[in-house]
Amino acid sequence: LPSVSLSTVATGLEEQVVQEIDDDDEEEEEEKEEEEEEEETEMIVHWVQRRSLMPRTLESQITLEKTPSYFVTQEAPRRIFNMSRDTKLIVVVRNPVTRAISDYTQTLSKKPDIPTFEGLSFRNRTLGLVDVSWNAIRIGLYALHLEGWLRYFPRAQIHFVSGERLITDPAGEMGRVQDFLGLRRFLTDKHFYFNKTKGFPCLKRTEASLLPRCLGKSKGRAHVQIDPEVIDQLREFYRPHNIKFYETVGQDFRWE
Numbered sequence: 313l314p315s316v317s318l319s320t321v322a323t324g325l326e327e328q329v330v331q332e333i334d335d336d337d338e339e340e341e342e343e344k345e346e347e348e349e350e351e352e353t354e355m356i357v358h359w360v361q362r363r364s365l366m367p368r369t370l371e372s373q374i375t376l377e378k379t380p381s382y383f384v385t386q387e388a389p390r391r392i393f394n395m396s397r398d399t400k401l402i403v404v405v406r407n408p409v410t411r412a413i414s415d416y417t418q419t420l421s422k423k424p425d426i427p428t429f430e431g432l433s434f435r436n437r438t439l440g441l442v443d444v445s446w447n448a449i450r451i452g453l454y455a456l457h458l459e460g461w462l463r464y465f466p467r468a469q470i471h472f473v474s475g476e477r478l479i480t481d482p483a484g485e486m487g488r489v490q491d492f493l494g495l496r497r498f499l500t501d502k503h504f505y506f507n508k509t510k511g512f513p514c515l516k517r518t519e520a521s522l523l524p525r526c527l528g529k530s531k532g533r534a535h536v537q538i539d540p541e542v543i544d545q546l547r548e549f550y551r552p553h554n555i556k557f558y559e560t561v562g563q564d565f566r567w568e
């Protein structure tokens with residue numbers, strides 16, 4: 313059974329974390345991700361499958377599994393708690409406005425005919441009524457989702473990774489992940505190479521490695537251009553939710 317469960321609402325940032333903890337084969341990782349997307353609507357089946365697929369591990373090893381949708385799935389806290397209440401939880405979060413645009417950009421790449429971001433974001437744009445039933449918006453209500461987890465897990469059992477700092481200071485952010493997991497701090501600045509073309513850090517298997525591994529092309533693609541006024545409206549919308557989230561977590565993610 314997993315002793316760590318990783319969820320991201322940062323659309324995909326968890327992949328970076330997993331890569332840094334356990335350097336899986338990239339192709340395998342992308343296949344697994346597609347598989348996950350298909351299964352998201354069938355959480356029960358998915359969970360049972362995951363459970364039986366868990367590799368056997370030794371006492372000294374950590375089993376880590378990642379699923380983006382856990383954090384925002386109502387039944388997930390209870391199910392994970394009933395399965396293994398000591399599981400440590402890691403959630404990668406990012407500015408919910410950027411997250412929504414990233415989410416939309418990803419969907420648009422698969423379904424080019426969907427309505428505009430602006431159209432999907434509001435029930436009534438003139439009145440500033442944001443459509444919280446749209447998943448891309450709903451997922452960013454982190455404080456709300458967290459409430460469900462705190463009914464089952466103590467705050468100290470959940471670690472939040474800043475998606476922004478994971479890019480600007482991967483070693484520092486991963487240092488905190490290692491501390492949370494009770495691991496010796498193994499990854500240092502020397503394990504990361506900043507790929508200026510991609511604009512993202514890539515991981516070296518060893519400090520001396522000459523071949524850093526970057527995430528796939530679907531990670532870090534250019535976002536769709538959004539009307540700046542809409543961005544401001546969404547920022548305003550998320551502000552109180554973000555503040556509540558910072559207070560609950562005890563950490564300021566500086567999205568304001």
Ligand SMILES: Nc1ncnc2c1ncn2[C@@H]1O[C@H](COP(=O)(O)OS(=O)(=O)O)[C@@H](OP(=O)(O)O)[C@H]1O
Binds near residue numbers: 328380
């Ligand atoms: N090192 C590194 N390299 C590339 N990309 C990085 C990295 N670290 C974090 N990110 C951010 O990960 C985001 C993409 O993740 P996805 O949403 O596709 O992943 S997932 O499906 O939820 O796993 C992607 O979001 P977008 O920029 O919106 O594509 C990146 O910002």
